Amino acid sequence: MVNIEPPTSQATPTVLAFDPSLVAKYSIQGPRYTSYPTALLFNEQFTLANYEHHLDTAGTDSAPLSIYVHIPFCRWLCYYCGCNKVVTKRRGVTRQYLDHLAIEIALLSKRIGASRQVTQLHFGGGTPTYLDDAELTELIHLLASHFNLDANQEREYSIEIDPRTVSPDRLALLRGLGFNRLSFGIQDTDLQVQQAINRVQHTEQIVELVGAARAYRFNSISFDLIYGLPRQNCTTLKHTLDDVIALLPDRIALYHYSHLPARFPAQKAIERHHLPSAGEKLAMLSLATTRLIDAGYIYIGMDHFVRPDDELALCQKEGHLQRNFQGYSITLAPDVLGIGVSAISAIGDSYGQNSRDISDYYKKLDAGQLPIDKGLIKSTEDQIRAYVIMQLACNLRVSAQAFTDKFSISLWEKFADVQLKLEDMQQDGIVIIDHEGITITETGRMMLRNVCMVFDQYLNAHTQSYSKTI
Ligand code: SF4
Structure with a gap:
């Protein structure tokens, strides 16, 4: 279980706080999460x-x-x-x-x-x-x-x-x-x-x-x-x-x-x-x-x-x-609907990407077929993690109640394995964890990608291919 006691000394400031030492500490390679899985x-x-x-x-x-x-x-x-x-x-x-x-x-x-x-x-x-x-x-x-x-x-x-x-x-x-x-x-x-x-x-x-x-x-x-x-x-x-x-x-x-x-x-x-x-x-x-x-x-x-x-x-x-x-x-x-060479579509629970090679893109269309090259169908696990990552990336918080209502499982039980990482981030003043859920602080906005990465189960194999988070 994640420690759900709200930290008393970490009230959210109203102005973005830029902390160079924290920014340097969290500068690693990671995705921008325009999709999950990426x-x-x-x-x-x-x-x-x-x-x-x-x-x-x-x-x-x-x-x-x-x-x-x-x-x-x-x-x-x-x-x-x-x-x-x-x-x-x-x-x-x-x-x-x-x-x-x-x-x-x-x-x-x-x-x-x-x-x-x-x-x-x-x-x-x-x-x-x-x-x-x-x-x-x-x-x-x-x-x-x-x-x-x-x-x-x-x-x-x-x-x-x-x-x-x-x-x-x-x-x-x-x-x-x-x-x-x-x-x-x-x-x-x-x-x-x-x-x-x-x-x-x-x-x-x-x-x-x-x-x-x-x-x-x-x-x-x-x-x-x-x-x-x-x-x-x-x-x-x-x-x-x-x-x-x-x-x-x-x-x-x-x-x-x-x-x-x-x-x-x-x-x-x-x-x-x-x-x-x-x-x-x-x-x-x-x-x-x-x-x-x-x-x-x-x-x-x-x-x-x-x-x-x-x-x-x-x-x-x-x-x-x-x-x-x-x-x-x-x-x-x-x-x-993604149209054109290399374009990505997100249809229902799937992602599909057109061929990145323009000759191949032309060849498939000349044969009368859609020029799809690769993609994936999101698993239930992907959808749960995508929900948390997108809530954080967009709205800077995940509501524990909304999560339970949506997936019929407690947020804390589901992500008990990332408890220590989140607690470290709380210590650094990046997130606030309380009974209502997880909230990114003003200081933490600069490290948003890092917080999302905590919930990405595929990260280790691909980290080197991403740009720096900061
Ligand atoms: S950044 Fe790349 S895609 Fe954009 S105009 Fe320059 S060469 Fe073209």
């Missing part, structure tokens, strides 16, 4: 027949649906990149890709049905805006003719933006096509850092695009930033943060750069001696966290800062924030 556990025992069965029996006609479309192409190679992408300027690649997306979309629509309302749509990459205006329009029309796209204001239709590939006019087109959320890949605004990662984009252009996005009434603007990049230090990062905060994005994701060149060959182009030391990275994380909190942002966990009036912050406060492969969400549809 994608590293997907395997080939999950077959096309499994995937088709799940599509055929998924949700009712009235259940909402989420769609993710992966556009793998990029014009230039960013040296830090760990994504599944194809760097090319070859003409004709997009035509071939769109033709195959059309086959996949038709096959999927036939199985899952065309009537479910698509409340969430996300275009990711690669670079979705690699497609030109006519191609983006064609793709939206293709989706609209096979699925029930949502015209409701509350829909979450988002697209990742590489600022080097869009103009204000292109943003107007995206708004017209139904997108209402933009996610800008900023990373860093310092020229030397940008040169070191082979991604030079001018701040004036970002300022212009954000102004246009506001004029076209996009509901939400997010920025992605990275710390730990080559030639980055506290001085350059401070300037980047000043540039970013001046533009008041609704959401900011601040990711840690993990240098894993053996796994991500693009990173071999980065000079190791240009990388900041572990101490410098810790100082940068401290600087960024403090600066963003001082500027009024709230740290909701898992690398994400949001403005206090952002719906993610409000939803987390009310205890029903959710999370999937696209990140945090306020109203997650029960099923996610």
